[in-house]
Amino acid sequence: MKDRDCLALRVRSGRLTLLDQSRLPHVQAWFAVDDVDTLVEAIHALRTRGAPMIAIAAALLVAVRVEAGDDRETVGRAIARLREARPTAVNLMHAMDALARALEQEDWRTAVVHNAEALFDNDRALCDAMAEHGAALIGAGERILTHCNTGGLATAGIGTALGVIRRAHERDNSISVWVDETRPLLQGGRLTAWELGELGIDYRLITDSMAASFMAAGEVDRVLVGADRIAANGDFANKIGTYGLAVLAHHHGIPFGVVAPHTTVDAGCATGAAIPIEQRLAAEVRGVTGAAGELSWAPANATVANPAFDVTPAELIDHWILDTGVFDRMEVEAGVFQFGGAAVGF
Numbered sequence: 001m002k003d004r005d006c007l008a009l010r011v012r013s014g015r016l017t018l019l020d021q022s023r024l025p026h027v028q029a030w031f032a033v034d035d036v037d038t039l040v041e042a043i044h045a046l047r048t049r050g051a052p053m054i055a056i057a058a059a060l061l062v063a064v065r066v067e068a069g070d071d072r073e074t075v076g077r078a079i080a081r082l083r084e085a086r087p088t089a090v091n092l093m094h095a096m097d098a099l100a101r102a103l104e105q106e107d108w109r110t111a112v113v114h115n116a117e118a119l120f121d122n123d124r125a126l127c128d129a130m131a132e133h134g135a136a137l138i139g140a141g142e143r144i145l146t147h148c149n150t151g152g153l154a155t156a157g158i159g160t161a162l163g164v165i166r167r168a169h170e171r172d173n174s175i176s177v178w179v180d181e182t183r184p185l186l187q188g189g190r191l192t193a194w195e196l197g198e199l200g201i202d203y204r205l206i207t208d209s210m211a212a213s214f215m216a217a218g219e220v221d222r223v224l225v226g227a228d229r230i231a232a233n234g235d236f237a238n239k240i241g242t243y244g245l246a247v248l249a250h251h252h253g254i255p256f257g258v259v260a261p262h263t264t265v266d267a268g269c270a271t272g273a274a275i276p277i278e279q280r281l282a283a284e285v286r287g288v289t290g291a292a293g294e295l296s297w298a299p300a301n302a303t304v305a306n307p308a309f310d311v312t313p314a315e316l317i318d319h320w321i322l323d324t325g326v327f328d329r330m331e332v333e334a335g336v337f338q339f340g341g342a343a344v345g346f
């Protein structure tokens, strides 16, 4: 396998290492991933995260195991196990299904490795295409609100929603960003704020509950978010809190766009109701866990609900910004996702 490098993943001399995103921004620590157990744990703990990134990390680990000499049956088991590591982001399932098909070929070792490498390489091109389409929508001086982290940490390229913001900034450095901190795991406060700072893009970090009043004050011009899975009717799942932002944006007449590669579209899900939602640990809501350890404020036995994602219905979305183009609600209602407008097929 050729060496590969992006913000949060490296392949060097056939070895996979990942940036531990659970420790950012204060600690930048890389860890080696040589086996499936390590990667499954890392995906559960969000050491590696973001819909495209978990798919790419899983595919490259499978390629590493193939090059290490694992037999076909062992590789098949690895693919099946990684496919189940997180339930909501469909990119992981699509990637593992593609590798399972490659495993059926006669020259399966070459096919699996090529497939995994192509996933990484294509993701960079998909990010660039989304950025081009999305940046064309953005006017001078826009103040864009975003949620969770959808940048270089979550993809092999410049990101999805954050990639659009980055490209728009390259064209007009008067844009600015409202960054939702994104409770409970603070991907906005820890990761997006860090990425935007590194890129020199003007931002202001807010708690999730502040978005409504800044919208009411006329200080938000657009909302751009990523997606973990887009259903055939345009509904999509993304980080918990996204649905609330869409309701708020609709109420205030603010354009709301979802940015994702076509690999995030699941034509097998007719509507958002069919998207499985990951439920996470109570401790994440009772307090916070970070580089500095655990801080808990709720009663130790507090009963908690902790869905990691919510579903935003198509009726609240103005733009679906894919690598294949920008789609509006009329196009989505006409079935672009089922009938080829988004070129779904892997």
Ligand SMILES: CSC[C@@H](O)[C@@H](O)C(=O)COP(=O)(O)O
Residues within 6 Å of the ligand: 046, 049, 050, 051, 052, 089, 147, 148, 149, 150, 151, 154, 155, 159, 160, 161, 187, 225, 226, 227, 228, 238, 239, 308
């Ligand atoms: C380009 S990343 C798109 C989505 O995966 C992102 O918005 C998101 O919800 C990530 O959630 P996470 O739980 O941090 O993996």
